[in-house]
Amino acid sequence: MSTPLADVLQISALVVALVLVHRPLGDYMAAVYSSRKHLRVERLIYRCVGADPDAEMRWPAYLRSVLAFSAVGVLFLYLLLRVQDLLPLSLGFAAIPADQAFNTAVSFVSNTNWQSYSGESAMGHLAQVGGLAVQNFVSAAVGMAVAVALVRGFARFRTGELGNFWTDLVRGTIRILLPIAALAAVVLVALGAIQNFSGGHDVTTVTGATQHITGGPVASQEAIKNLGTNGGGFYNANSAHPFENPDGISNLLEIFLLLVIPFSMPRTFGRMVGSVRQGYAIVAAMGVIWLAGVIAVTLMEHHAPGTASQAAGGGMEGKEQRFGIGGSSLFAVSTTMTSTGSINAFHDSFQGLSGGVLIFGMVLGEIAPGGVGSGLYGMLIMAVITVFIAGLMVGRTPEYLGKKIGTREIKLAACAILVSPALTLIGTALAMGLGDGEESMTNIGPHGFSEVLYAYASAANNNGSAFAGLAANTDFFNTTLGICMLLGRFLPMVFVLVLAGSLAEQRRVPVTAGTLGTHRPLFSGLLVATAVVVAGLTFFPALSLGPLAEGLSS
Amino acid sequence: MNLRTPMRTVWAAFRALLVLTVVTGVVYPLAVTGVAQSAFGHRADGSLVQADGRDVGSSLIGQTWNDANGDPDPRWFQPRPSHSGYDPTATGSSQLGASDPTLLATVEETRAAVAAFNGVPESAVPADAVTGSSSAIDPHVSPAYAEIQVARVAAANGLSPEQVERLVADHTEDRDLGFLGEERVNVLELNLALREVVG
Secondary structure, eight states: OOHHHHHHHHHHHHHHHHHHHHHHHHHHHHHHHHOOOOOHHHHHHHHHHTOOTTOOOBHHHHHHHHHHHHHHHHHHHHHHHHTGGGSTTOTTOOOOOHHHHHHHHHHHHTTOOOOSSOHHHHOOHHIIIIIIHHHHHHHHHHHHHHHHHHHHHHHOOSOOBOOOHHHHHHHIIIIIIHHHHHHHHHHHHHHTOOOOOOOOEEEEOTTSOEEEEOOOOHHHHHHHHHHTTOOOOSSTTGGGSTTTOOSHHHHHHHHHHHHHHHHHHHHHHHHHTTOHHHHHHHHHHHHHHHHHHHHHHHHHHHHOOSHHHHHHTSSOTTOOTTTHHHHHHHHHHHHHHTTOOOOSSOGGGSOHHHHHHHHHHHHTTSTTTTSTTHHHHHHHHHHHHHHHHHHHHHTSOOEETTEEOOHHHHHHHHHHHHHHHHHHHHHHHHHHHHSHHHHHOSSOHHHHHHHHHHHHHHHHTTOOOOOTTSOOOSHHHHHHHHHHHHHHHHHHHHHHHHHHHHHHTSOOOOOOTTSOOTTSHHHHHHHHHHHHHHHHHHHHHHHIIIIIHHHHHO | OOTHHHHHHHHHHHHHHHHHHIIIIIIHHHHHHHHHHHHHHHHHTTOEEEETTEEEEETTSOOOOBOTTSSBOTTSOOOOOOTTSSOTTSOOOOOOOTTOHHHHHHHHHHHHHHHHHHTOOGGGOOGGGTSOOSSSOOOEEOHHHHHHHHHHHHHHHTOOHHHHHHHHHHTEEOOBTTTBSOOEEEHHHHHHHHHHHHO
16 A cells, blocks of 8 residues: 555544444543432442542642642652652662652643653553553543543533532542553553563573563553543653554554543533533534644655754654554554653654744644643633634624623733743743753754754643653752743643633623634634634744744745 | 632542543553454564564564674665664654755765666665655555666575565555555565575
8 A cells, every 4th residue: 555545544534433432431521520329339439538529629629639639649659759769669769869750750740741860761560550540540540630621610600619629630530540451451452562560680682692671551641641631651761662652553652642531522512511512613623733733844855854864764763563654653643742741752853833833733722623621621711712802803892602701801811921932032042041951962963953852842732742852850950940831731631621611600691693603613723723723923023033943944 | 719729620620530540540551452462463563574583673663684784785675764773772764855955965975886786777776765754664665666776686595586586576565455655666675585485
């Protein structure tokens, strides 16, 4: 089969699978978050937590629970990493140094999974399963909980109540993430991913060389790492490692896992606000941006205009033979646009302009389709901004889903979308200004600048992938990127929950002839344009210095 | 707001983290391991490959095929370049950009070396033969890279090119399900088959 045809079939198969699954999964998630019944195991968990699962929370209580849970998570993970050498299953690895432990703890709790360590030479099995993988589950469940709280803000009237955080957290984990991850993990093992608790062993090859074949609970982590849009690989090579991603089928499965919840949540949203068409307008905007990115990167990687790629006869540097260019490009766009950050090919070695597309996918704010939960609330914030801009154009008070978008709401939405651009640009400027950026670059010229810009874009938008040539395990990068991840995750959550509370208190605005039809294709188009223009205007200068300069000079 | 509410929340958060750690950090990985080990034990342990009654590697992990001096051995099919020498405890790639001058120089140097080693013109050397993979332990090469090695491998082992050609054909895997990923040749499996033939 010819390569272009195979690429088209691969993308089509993925889209068909997502279309088939979004409906049952989206409806199921809506039912999970709306149900009044508790499973027996959940009742047991609520008893352990000491929380009443039926008590409604207003935004301050909901926010307090989110922040407390995340703060405890950071602290627990930090301590676990600091003392891993004293614990069993450490494989003889030392304790993680303070700055790196801080960075890693924040990274996993904020659903970023930026990794300044190399898994196979730093993390023992206990730290991986008992610390990192746990946050893969719960940080994803926290994101979904906040998204659902915002949806309830739209769906409910004249109440300030947003649901119960503990219930949302536990249900997201137990009823949504766990079953899908368990199933996917077993399928991955069937395809060749490893799943054991061995420390690995040495083999003597036919030529007499010694090779250390590693062991570990890889598949269980791989499944939730992608499903929860986390991205922290068991190994340094992440999903390029054959033990994490053994063949073309596992590759497509992992891409599917990255996308399935983010692309299904708009259906959940539509169900919960009582109009699935509202959800489709959102998912259409997400899908258009994602598909445009996939096409752009796939074409660019096949064309491979970089001088080294031209000399090599193709852009295969940093790519695996079993995935090829199509499978690597599809993964790269899906992982950067879902805030996942797992990789099956090293983005640093992609063509200059492809790197630009990947960075742009992140600085859009991770909304196409974005991380689990965070993608939906990010896109809904963008929808609020869009409604506001459309309202200004025709001179009407903007409204969305029967809620007035007044001064308070638009201020909160604006604050939420300003957080990550501010962190990205200030962080990059600091690193370049203080010289730390230049010291850590692997590449020279504009590509070196792209490495630094990519790092801060990745951290502030909670993606976690890297132009990994940047030697980021320094005090400066561990600390500043850690702060970016922390603020980039939790500041928007604060604004989102306050906004949700404010929306939930409103009474319904009656629909009139002048109401903008937010369920129509026109609105999807406006939404895409707003997202692209906001990110474009903010990041054009920075992108010009890095990927554009590199791409246009080759 | 009195101070007891935040403290109560933190206490609840702590207990929630502990109980969810038990569920997702203990029960989940152990359950998956149990199922994986009983249903797919060979794969769950790393798809190890045996020769002469002992483990000689994993079919998923590439290896070096060097002689005693550490140079590529002409008797074996050679894998893609790897900066770590196929060390599974140091995975990752060069991280050099597509227009990087260092990478350009490496590519040109490697192309000349591969062409000379196999006795083929430089234009016949495919991209995967001169570029490092993402993991640095890529177990595969492209059929094109296997193809240009046939004559050299046959000569070094005293086999006919047709015999070696047939081995390569037998070990060329199509795209998965016909359209996923790329065509590829597993170097370890091919070399083990070659070893059988040579005896």
